[in-house]
Amino acid sequence: FAGARLIRDEAIGLNRADCVLLCDAHPPIRYDVLSIDIGSAPRSDDVPGAAEHAIAVKPIDRFAARWEALLTRTREMPRLRLAVVGGGAGGVELALSAQHRLAGLKGDTVEVTLVTREALLPSHNARVRRLFEQILADHRVTVHAGSAVVRVAPGVLLCADGRRVEFDEALWVTQAGAARWLADTGLPLTPEGFIAVDDRLRSPGDPKIFAAGDVATMLAHPREKAGVYAVRQGPPLAANLRRALAGRRLRRAVPQKRALALIGTGDEQAVASRGAFVAYGPRLWQLKEWIDRRWMRRYTELPEMQPEPGEGPMRCGGCAAKVPAAVLGRVMGRLHPATSGAVMIGLDSPDDAALISFPGAPPLLQTVDFFRAMVDDPYLFGRIAATHALGDIYAMGGTPESALAIATLPPARAPIVEHDLFHMLRGGLDVLEPAGAVLIGGHSAEGAELALGFAVTGRPRPGKLMRKSGLSAGDRLVLTKPLGTGAILAAAARGLISSRLVEAAIATMVQSAGSAAACLLEYRASACTDVTGFGLLGHLLEMLRASEMDAVLDPEAIPALYGALPLLGSGITSSLHADNVAALAALDPVAQLHQIAPLLIDPQTAGGLLAGIPADRAATCLAELRRCGYQAALIGRVARLRRSEPRIRFEAGAAQRVPELIAAK
Ligand SMILES: Cc1cc2nc3c(=O)[nH]c(=O)nc-3n(C[C@H](O)[C@H](O)[C@H](O)COP(=O)(O)OP(=O)(O)OC[C@H]3O[C@@H](n4cnc5c(N)ncnc54)[C@H](O)[C@@H]3O)c2cc1C
Numbered sequence: 001f002a003g004a005r006l007i008r009d010e011a012i013g014l015n016r017a018d019c020v021l022l023c024d025a026h027p028p029i030r031y032d033v034l035s036i037d038i039g040s041a042p043r044s045d046d047v048p049g050a051a052e053h054a055i056a057v058k059p060i061d062r063f064a065a066r067w068e069a070l071l072t073r074t075r076e077m078p079r080l081r082l083a084v085v086g087g088g089a090g091g092v093e094l095a096l097s098a099q100h101r102l103a104g105l106k107g108d109t110v111e112v113t114l115v116t117r118e119a120l121l122p123s124h125n126a127r128v129r130r131l132f133e134q135i136l137a138d139h140r141v142t143v144h145a146g147s148a149v150v151r152v153a154p155g156v157l158l159c160a161d162g163r164r165v166e167f168d169e170a171l172w173v174t175q176a177g178a179a180r181w182l183a184d185t186g187l188p189l190t191p192e193g194f195i196a197v198d199d200r201l202r203s204p205g206d207p208k209i210f211a212a213g214d215v216a217t218m219l220a221h222p223r224e225k226a227g228v229y230a231v232r233q234g235p236p237l238a239a240n241l242r243r244a245l246a247g248r249r250l251r252r253a254v255p256q257k258r259a260l261a262l263i264g265t266g267d268e269q270a271v272a273s274r275g276a277f278v279a280y281g282p283r284l285w286q287l288k289e290w291i292d293r294r295w296m297r298r299y300t301e302l303p304e305m306q307p308e309p310g311e312g313p314m315r316c317g318g319c320a321a322k323v324p325a326a327v328l329g330r331v332m333g334r335l336h337p338a339t340s341g342a343v344m345i346g347l348d349s350p351d352d353a354a355l356i357s358f359p360g361a362p363p364l365l366q367t368v369d370f371f372r373a374m375v376d377d378p379y380l381f382g383r384i385a386a387t388h389a390l391g392d393i394y395a396m397g398g399t400p401e402s403a404l405a406i407a408t409l410p411p412a413r414a415p416i417v418e419h420d421l422f423h424m425l426r427g428g429l430d431v432l433e434p435a436g437a438v439l440i441g442g443h444s445a446e447g448a449e450l451a452l453g454f455a456v457t458g459r460p461r462p463g464k465l466m467r468k469s470g471l472s473a474g475d476r477l478v479l480t481k482p483l484g485t486g487a488i489l490a491a492a493a494r495g496l497i498s499s500r501l502v503e504a505a506i507a508t509m510v511q512s513a514g515s516a517a518a519c520l521l522e523y524r525a526s527a528c529t530d531v532t533g534f535g536l537l538g539h540l541l542e543m544l545r546a547s548e549m550d551a552v553l554d555p556e557a558i559p560a561l562y563g564a565l566p567l568l569g570s571g572i573t574s575s576l577h578a579d580n581v582a583a584l585a586a587l588d589p590v591a592q593l594h595q596i597a598p599l600l601i602d603p604q605t606a607g608g609l610l611a612g613i614p615a616d617r618a619a620t621c622l623a624e625l626r627r628c629g630y631q632a633a634l635i636g637r638v639a640r641l642r643r644s645e646p647r648i649r650f651e652a653g654a655a656q657r658v659p660e661l662i663a664a665k
Pocket residue numbers: 009010011012037038039040057058059089090091093094173179212213214215225226227228229230231262
């Protein structure tokens with residue numbers, strides 16, 4: 001919608017001389033103009049022990065997880081003493097909300113104490129302060145105002161006036177502070193460490209740098225740190241960033257003098273405070289809810305992304321952008337390429353990688369992969385592309401040795417092309433090098449889209465080559481990663497799902513198959529392949545044809561990424577999905593109607609390894625894979641071929657049954 005590229009990482013510094021932002025897990029990101037909008041967090045690093053023994057309310061996503069953990073922890077405790085440090089609007093609201101929630105769980109055994117350095121709600125009028133003193137007392141929240149916490153020891157707050165407040169859990173909601181790294185940027189800051197900006201939201205010390213929200217303080221119009229001011233700065237900030245890039249005059253963005261604060265009291269009521277005005281009641285809570293939820297909906301309930309006018313339906317990237325299996329098969333069938341004595345595994349018995357052996361030299365595995373980007377972040381794309389390319393070598397039981405890169409980038413200004421190419425290749429190197437592969441060359445070209453691939457050379461381990469063929473009846477089928485990346489990425493491209501689901505899918509796509517392959521070799525896998533564009537079914541069928549076997553799958557055991565099944569159920573599929581449908585014909589008619597069937601043909605990018613493991617080793621192999629961090633599962637077993645073409649049927653507990661060969665005896 002915004003045409004913006006999302007990169008998930010933490011900014012940790014700034015090199016203004018080179019105009020680059022330094023990140024925790026990415027190479028530096030270059031900018032023409034930069035807007036720093038990283039908010040604030042309660043200052044806890046100047047009070048010894050606070051960071052270790054109290055829960056900071058920001059970052060809010062971490063707080064939400066820690067609050068849930070707190071609720072679980074306290075469930076078994078006979079009583080709970082909760083301390084809240086900070087008596088501004090955030091601290092008061094949190095103390096009352098926490099008291100309400102905990103009292104609902106634990107009744108009278110909850111004691112909430114609020115400790116604050118100054119008076120309660122110092123930026124609000126005296127009537128608001130008195131009203132909250134009464135509300136806090138009515139809700140049995142003990143208040144120690146004028147008591148500065150100077151140290152936090154395990155289970156106790158130590159105050160400057162000698163007071164000790166014992167606690168089981170402590171929440172830290174003190175004054176907003178700015179990130180420490182800002183001090184090293186050389187930008188003009190306020191004494192509290194916030195970025196000073198003019199009334200155009202631009203730093204007076206650097207015309208390329210803007211800031212808004214809690215992290216910024218407008219020198220001529222300082223305001224308290226509150227969301228009402230932050231959100232209103234968004235539109236003028238966006239306009240001024242565009243104007244700065246276009247060399248146009250910037251617009252002023254002077255904030256309103258006062259804002260209406262609606263402070264919840266935990267019991268579905270709220271207090272309204274603005275200047276000398278004060279009001280209290282349930283209607284104000286409803287108003288607060290309405291304002292907050294309406295605002296959130298603008299960013300969570302988005303219309304579906306549509307293709308650009310004149311373009312066809314949206315096409316997926318990654319392995320979902322593969323040429324369909326049937327097309328590829330027909331082309332290869334017509335080509336009749338010549339072969340040579342050096343080719344040990346080639347097109348006449350295709351596998352995940354080719355094996356060649358020249359006289360007097362050790363055999364080599366060779367494979368190539370290439371596809372267009374499926375994520376915005378070029379560094380992350382580089383990591384996924386390299387992980388995917390190495391999968392073929394690992395599936396053959398080999399060790400990667402070297403790689404050649406091939407990349408296309410859309411035409412753009414040289415610094416932009418340079419930035420994107422560097423990030424893609426750096427991402428690739430950060431996967432190749434730990435795997436033992438060196439980048440030895442490559443080719444780059446202008447193209448319509450960002451695309452990247454690697455031709456990887458590896459060595460087979462002597463006597464340990466894993467092939468698609470070799471499955472025996474009774475072998476257990478193990479899959480090392482959950483399925484569903486195709487559907488998740490297709491939904492993400494259309495703006496249909498939350499970033500959490502995408503993050504979970506990406507986490508599997510950057511997980512190396514190296515340890516999984518080592519584990520499968522150790523447990524004497526009879527055959528192996530990696531699950532990619534043709535989906536689980538397409539790749540399983542390749543194994544079954546090469547091994548002349550059938551398979552029995554347990555539909556309940558097949559691991560799926562969270563969210564993938566509902567998406568597929570509602571028809572959200574990747575662009576290659578329709579071409580993979582032909583593989584469903586191998587399923588028996590009942591299985592074809594099962595809700596999991598679409599997942600079996602979902603194209604995977606950097607998907608898991610699929611292997612046959614002798615039945616007596618399958619459980620320990622699975623345990624070892626899981627110990628290595630894979631969301632692996634035993635998904636079924638191999639059965640004798642009943643017709644000329646392999647068939648696949650479903651059976652509950654298919655992987656658990658006694659091996660058929662043994663049972664037949
Ligand atoms: C308990 C509580 C209740 C509140 N209630 C209200 C209220 O009712 N009304 C109101 O107006 N205000 C309220 N506030 C204040 C309000 O939350 C903030 O003023 C507002 O969120 C500021 O918006 P922002 O965009 O500047 O920063 P934030 O909302 O904090 O967003 C900053 C973003 O930057 C990211 N970030 C931080 N550091 C980095 C980094 N180094 N690299 C990359 N990303 C980074 C963060 O993850 C976050 O996503 C409350 C605050 C608290 C603590």
